[in-house]
Amino acid sequence: MQKVKVDLERAKFFDELSDSWDAKGPSPEPEVVLTFLRKLNIDSEKTVLDVGTGTGLLILHIFSFHPARVIAMDLSSRMLSILRGKHSSRFGARLEILQGDVHLLNLQDASVDIAVCNGVYPHFQDKPLALSQLHRVLKKGGLLAINHFAGRQFINSIHGSSSHDLIRRDLLDPVMILSETIAGCGFHVKEWRDDATEYYMIAEKI
Ligand SMILES: C[S@@+](CC[C@H](N)C(=O)[O-])C[C@H]1O[C@@H](n2cnc3c(N)ncnc32)[C@H](O)[C@@H]1O
Known part of the structure; x- marks a missing residue:
């Protein structure tokens, strides 16, 4: 059996970006974020996993x-320490901060209702493995959202011009290709968008 290793190289890359991350911008307008999140049916019964939460752009929303x-999960301890400073006193035990790699997701089977991967999917080094972990932790009927608050070409131009070799290869596929990958991992694709301003796919665990 192949041994999965924590993605230390991307952890270091994002650790180094953490101090400047919040100033990087442009941040999406709150209404754009909320319009997207409304599609996920979050309510007072639900556990939400924010995969690659970074400094917590989505947390307040x-x-x-x-x-x-809410489980705010990320590879980068420095991203999470900024998130902790901003949000932990406000939400107490309802906000759980988890450092880790999605490929080795340290959560129980069927413990999550909604998993959101905002701005992180292209960075997964083994996408079928990451998706199988997300499938495992989601409840049946739970939702997986993969999204960017920007168009695919914009994201690919940013990643493609990175000074870091690894990040240059972290590119987004057209959503139709993503849908095939997702469907092959035990999800039913419900909704998607892939245009100049937004990229997302919402799927249900079957
Ligand atoms: C581009 S940032 C996006 C952060 C945040 N979602 C936002 O929109 O501001 C990607 C984040 O995903 C994290 N990340 C990358 N690969 C990961 C992995 N395999 N498992 C968990 N987090 C990961 C990085 O550490 C980084 O904080």
């Missing part, structure tokens, strides 16, 4: 739907 619990 997710909490505006009053979920039972």
Whole structure:
């Protein structure tokens, strides 16, 4: 059996970006974020996993739907320490901060209702493995969202011009190709968009 290793190279890359991340911008307008999150049916019964949460761009927006619990998960300890400083005193035990790699997801089977991967999917080094982990932790009927608040060409131009070799290869596929990958991993694709301003795919665990 192949041994999966934590993605230390990307962890270091994002650790080094963490201090400047919030100033990088442009951030999406709150209404754009909320319009997207409304599609995920977050309510007071739900546990939401924010995969690759970074410094917590989505956290306040997710909490505006009053979920039972939010798990803010990221590879980068420095991204998470900024997130902790901004959000942990406000939400107490309802906000769980988890450092780790999605490929080795340290969560119980069927423990999550909604998993959001905002701005992170192209960075997964083994996408079928990452998707199988997300499938495992989601409840049946739970939702997986993969999204960027920007168009695919824009994201690929940013990653493609990175000074870091690894990041230059972290490119987004057209959503139709993503849909085939997702469908092959036990999900039913419900909704998608792939245009100049937004990229997302929402799928249900079957
Ligand atoms: C481009 S940033 C996006 C951060 C945040 N979602 C946002 O929109 O501001 C990508 C984040 O995903 C994290 N990440 C990359 N690969 C990961 C992995 N395999 N598992 C968990 N997090 C990962 C990085 O550390 C980084 O914080």
